[in-house]
Amino acid sequence: MYDLQCENLTKRFGAFTAVDGVSLEIPGGSFFSILGPSGCGKTTLMRMIAGFEDPSSGDIKIKGRSVLGSPPNKRNVKMVFQHLALFPMMNVGENIAYGLRCRGASKADITRKVGAVLERIGLPDVAQKQIHQLSGGQKQRIAIARCMVLEPDVLLLDEPLGALDLKLRERMKIELKLLQHQFDTTFLYITHDQSEALVMSDHVAVMNAGKFEQIGTPQELYHNPRTAFVAGFVGDSNRWHGKVNRISNGEAEIVTSGGDTIVANCGASALSPGDSAEIFVRPDCIAFGGVRRETQNTLTGTVDSLLFNGANSRALVRIDSRELIEVAINGVDRSSPIKPGDPAHLNWAFADTQCFPAKER
Amino acid sequence: MLQKDAQRLSLLLLLTPFLLWILLLVVLPQLGIVGISLREKVGPRQFTFGLANYLAFVQEPIYWNTLLRTAVMSILVTFLALLVGFPVAYYIAKIAPYRSQTALFLLCLVPLWVSDLVRAFGWIVLLRETGLISGALQAIGIIKGPIELLYNDATVVVGLVYTVVLFMIVPLVSTLNGMDNSLLEAGHNLGGSRITVFRRIVVPYAMPGIVAGCIIVFMMTAGSYLTPILLGGKNSMWFTEQIYDQFITRYNWESGATFGVLLLAFTSFVVWLGLRLTGQKLATTVAKD
Structure with missing residues (x-):
């Protein structure tokens, strides 16, 4: 049973297609x-799920039932807005009670x-406070509590960490993950x-550009990207x-424009001799060392x-x-000789080298 | 030290025109009016200090009836202006596409380019017995004889609402403009119907603008002279008319001054009462956090 399903969802604004035939299935209780980059249609997709936009075609199902006909206030999907949208004229308790x-x-x-939900997010004494008295992280948690108190089937979060400073953002990432486990709701x-x-x-x-490039676990995306876009967007890469x-x-x-020969794992990508290709290698796959093995690419240069x-x-x-390459090093090791x-002397495995057909330019 | 003095001097210089204006054109004349209202005429050019003018006001029902009537009508006008102004302001601030907002706002300002007097005459042209509306109704055969639409309370109220509604719209637009659309969406998303969102989110958010608009409109209406006189004629029984009468027609400055002070005091009292009843503070309408 899926908490949320989108089938071939499309949204057009005039001649512009913001979301183009997107399908997804989210099992219950998962994160x-x-x-995607800004402008890729992800916010439009979320707004359709919340009911603020009507899809041009396709279907949205929550717990197996289509919600296309229901207005936003009748869908059991709650949303944490980018700037949280806590009601400034109500105190914390009233916000949650709304x-x-x-x-x-x-x-x-x-x-x-x-009381129970405030307890759960670890802010039991703030019910009487005004919104502007809260810190950024507290506001964040109140915005989530305001939704979770309604026990939604799915909680939508629209870049809620964007407004926080870096330190807090790092902490909130972990906290959000923990909250999701605690509430056991689909995020x-x-x-x-x-x-x-x-x-x-x-x-x-x-x-990207209204379409899903790849769906998978973070590990799959990182280690086995299926398109050049995913390889370039997820994690750092030398290219x-x-x-x-x-x-x-x-x-x-593959012979690079610099004249080096690199062997890459081309897996499912449709490449044939003579094609131009893009090669991606993660900095953390590259090692310093002199020994060359059969299944490894090797390059030499100087540390810049x-x-x-x-x-x-x-x-x-x-x-x-003459090209610059990023290589991960152990910065913590103070005896680092580099x-x-x-x-x-750089080397890395063929298997860690991804290649994709280059886009026509 | 020197810099501090310079700062103080520049502040003083900047404030001087404002202070002079307030002092010479508002405070002093008011004090003068209060002074005049507190003297009794005992003979030609002979005055004593006393409250006789105020007593006269209390003892003559026509005076305080007129004052009460003016206040009630002004409250009615304020209420109607809010009723008419809110949807207009909401449309301009929230529904109209961004690019046409300024144009719509300017369109609201157009009537201000014509003087009060001309606009009142405009109404007269429309509403008088031989006016456009009366003529048109006769032409299409809805009424037989000519009909007089001027000189009644309804006309005065309509005319006043028309004159002041702009001053309701301006503060409302500026407060509603500051409202993030995601507040409305959050309101819907959390299960609120349109009515709930309007009642629990839009109105509380717009409250400073509503209060500011109501105060301006009420004060302007209670103190207006031209529109009630021109559209209501002798029947309008507007308090400013009484003041004019005392000063100009009867040449009774003492009584006129008393009425002036009473009008100011009474309208201020109504505003205070309104703020108390709605639980608002004057400070919050001016300063937003």
Whole structure:
């Protein structure tokens, strides 16, 4: 049984197609993210699910029942807005009670439920506070509590962390994930921030230009991207352009524009010799070292500079064909022998090298 | 130190025109009016201090009836202006496409380019016995003889609402403009019907604008002179007319001044009462947090 299903959902604004034949199925109790750059149609998709926009075609089902005919206030889908949209003229308790009152719940019921949900989000004493007295993180949690008190089938979150500063955003990511576990409700999370999507979600759909490029677990998206867009958008990548020289056993030999030969795992991508291709390699798949094995690509160059960022530190290596490559290094290890100016021998496995047909340009 | 003095001087210089204006054109004349209202005429050019003018007002029912009537009519006008103005303001601020908002707003301002007097005469042209409406109704045969639509309370109220409704729309548009659309969507999303969202979100949000608009409109209406006189004639019984009468016709400045003070005091009292009854504060209508 799926909590939320979209079937071939399409939305056109005049000649512009914002959402183009999107289908998705979200099983109950999971954390599902839609990841895409701004303008890819993800907000339109969410607004259709919430009922603020009518789809041009396709169907939306919540708990198996189509909701196309029902107005937003009759759908059991609640939404946390980008800027939270807490009601400034009500205090925290009234904000949370608003939905219950709309349902006509009894006074005792409202008091009990509001108390319970505030307890659950760890803010038991704020019911009497005004909205502007809360901190950013507290507002966030109140906005979620305001929805969760209504026990929705699906909770929609429209980039709610966007307005927070970096430190708080990192903390809220973990907190959101925990809240989702605690409430055991399906969360549909929309974001353009790939780290938010990867950290929190059970499944992620990568969206581009109104279409889903790939749906999968964060691990699948990271390690086995199916399109060039996904490979480029999810996680960091070194990227080369090149021409396919030879293909055998799912491996393509590609000559880059810089003249290096790289062997890549071309899997399902439809490449044939002579095609131009894009190659993606994650910085954390590349290692320093001199030993060359049969199944590895090797490049040599010099260390250009070090980008220290704790465990995420990188070295920029200028390879012999003058291109810069990012390589993950262990920044925490203070005995790290890598210094700018050092000669570098880079190697990485064929299997960690993705290639896709290059877009016509 | 020097800089601080310079700052203080520039502040003083900037405030001077405003202070002079307030002091010379508002405070002093008011004090003068209060002074005049507190003297009794005992003989030619002979005055004593006393409350006789106020006593006279209380003892003459026609005076305080007129004042009460003016207040009630003004409240009615304020209410109607809110009723008419709110949908217009809501449309301009929330429903109209962004690009036509300014144009619509300007369209509301167009009547202000014509003076009060001319607009009142406009109504007269329409409504008098030989006017356009009367003529048109006769032409299509709905009424037999000519009909006089001027000189009754309804006409005065309509004329006043027309004159002041703009001053209701302007503050409403500016408050409603500040309202994030996602508040409305959140209101619907959490299960509120259109009516609930309007009652529990739109109206409370617009409250500062509503209060500001009502105060302006009420004060303007209670203090208006031209429209009630021209459209209501002798039947209008507007309090400002009494004041004019005392000052100009009867040359009884003491009594006129008393009426002036009473009008100010009474309308201020009504505004205060209105704020108390709706639980609003004057400060919140001016400053938004």
